[in-house]
Amino acid sequence: MPIKVFINHKGKLIDESSKYIRFPSNGLWNTVYAADLNGDGKPDLIVGNIGLNTQFKISPQRPMSVCYKDFDSNGSIDPILCYYIDGVNYPAPARDDLLEQIPVLKNKFPDYASYADATLQDIFTPEQLKGAITLKAETAETVYLENDGNNGFKLKKLPLEAQYSPVYSIVSIDANHDGKPDLVLTGNNAWTRIKFGRYEANHGILLLNDGKGNFKYVPQSISGFNLRNDIRSAVTINTSAGQQIIFGANDAPLKAYTLNPKTKP
Numbered sequence: 001m002p003i004k005v006f007i008n009h010k011g012k013l014i015d016e017s018s019k020y021i022r023f024p025s026n027g028l029w030n031t032v033y034a035a036d037l038n039g040d041g042k043p044d045l046i047v048g049n050i051g052l053n054t055q056f057k058i059s060p061q062r063p064m065s066v067c068y069k070d071f072d073s074n075g076s077i078d079p080i081l082c083y084y085i086d087g088v089n090y091p092a093p094a095r096d097d098l099l100e101q102i103p104v105l106k107n108k109f110p111d112y113a114s115y116a117d118a119t120l121q122d123i124f125t126p127e128q129l130k131g132a133i134t135l136k137a138e139t140a141e142t143v144y145l146e147n148d149g150n151n152g153f154k155l156k157k158l159p160l161e162a163q164y165s166p167v168y169s170i171v172s173i174d175a176n177h178d179g180k181p182d183l184v185l186t187g188n189n190a191w192t193r194i195k196f197g198r199y200e201a202n203h204g205i206l207l208l209n210d211g212k213g214n215f216k217y218v219p220q221s222i223s224g225f226n227l228r229n230d231i232r233s234a235v236t237i238n239t240s241a242g243q244q245i246i247f248g249a250n251d252a253p254l255k256a257y258t259l260n261p262k263t264k265p
Contacts (some may be wrong), residue, residue, distance in 0.1 A: 001135075001144075002026045002112040003047060020152040024060040024138040034171035035181055038213035042147040046183060047055065048167030049142045052160075053201055056083045067120060069132035072102045082120055091120055094195065133228070142167045142185065146213055158207065161217040165189070165202035169234040171245060173259060175218070180211040182198075184245060186231035191250075203227050204257075 145153035204225025207215035229249035
């Protein structure tokens with residue numbers, strides 16, 4: 001779905017997304033983090049997406065999509081994931097996966113060669129596709145949205161390192177003690193199909209903020225982060241030892257990092 005903005009009008013939330021999000025924003029979004037990142041007094045947004053380090057090359061012109069319907073009339077919905085390869089939109093499921101889901105297609109695709117170049121229109125007739133619903137993702141990037149008040153949010157790029165893996169959790173800290181909020185992005189996803197690979201390249205992304213909403217990646221050898229799990233939550237707390245970030249991960253113990261008051265990445 002796209003990024004949505006709801007405005008509170010006397011206790012009733014009204015969808016005013018079109019006034020504030022003026023760019024294609026259908027994505028595989030995981031999280032939203034709000035903070036004033038450019039010092040203008042208005043909350044900006046960092047929105048975590050799947051990232052660019054995947055085999056899916058997603059754009060408004062060539063979106064990733066899910067077409068779904070009960071194609072074999074057995075009472076359960078059949079979702080078909082599709083994405084573009086060399087300009088052609090192909091179904092993502094392998095032949096065996098598709099036939100397990102929709103056995104009636106075995107006669108149409110008796111071997112792997114017959115299925116190899118099949119598109120959705122080759123698999124189903126126009127009549128079968130009638131009534132099917134398609135959801136699309138037009139962007140895969142984790143993005144920074146600068147708050148421009150009534151003019152909406154301006155889409156701004158983050159460093160490439162922010163796109164290494166899906167982002168599920170975001171916090172801000174003053175990592176270099178310059179009074180400006182810096183960002184820590186974490187995430188990953190090991191629960192994927194083998195053919196798509198695991199998304200585990202985010203070991204803790206620290207982005208330094210120049211105070212104007214421009215960010216610079218800090219290498220792990222300097223930041224000290226070494227997170228190898230599927231991080232799903234993070235909070236900052238103040239302790240006697242200094243500011244800490246506590247990370248929560250799937251099937252793993254909590255991890256804590258303490259900001260060294262003498263270190264300036």
